[in-house]
Amino acid sequence: MIRIKTAAITLCLLGALPLEVSAQSAEFGPREGDRELSLSGTGSNDRDFNSGSFGVTGDLGWYLRKDFVAGIRQSLNYADIEGEGVNDDFWNGSTRGYLDYQFLDDRARPFVGASLGGIYGDGVKDSAFAGLEAGLKYYVQTKTYFLARAEYQFLFSDTDDATDAFQDDGIWAYTVGLGYNF
Secondary structure, eight states, X not given: OHHHHHHHHHHXXXXXXXXXXXXXXXXXXXXXXXXEXXXXXXXXXXXXXXXXXEEEEEEEEEEEETTEEEEEEEEEEEEEEEETTEEEEEEEEEXXXXXXXXXXXXXXXXXXXXXXXXXXXXXSOOEEEEEEEEEEEEESSSSEEEEEXXXXXXXXXXXXXXXXXXXXXXXXXXXXXXXXXX
């Protein structure tokens, strides 16, 4: 009789083990000290595929706290423009530091932030920029997420230009991608 009770208790405990493991692994998102790596893309073309552009952005960040991430972001863009009297292609890029604050503690994590960096290349005037951003990270696995972000960047060549540039020289940048915390 003692063997049957021992076997029953053992089976109950072993049966509960997978529930305990799944409860522990259901925590989504980063912890303080984690890093993140994301890769995003964008693209467009005309209806005849004669002109088009594409871009890729990579982020590498460090979680200062569970909800604050600071990092560096690199973007590269290529455009091939064809039209009346125009047949040109060019590259440009931007490098910037960023700081984002994430809301909520669930699978969906909206965020807001700011960035500061430079833009350069064939199709743009080399200049500095500052930006505000907002987006959403949605965790599809405990450490893997989909990313959607919109950035408003205002360009300036010196500090005197920065005040007017926010209203006059702003551009929007959109990205969609995947990321991973490690």
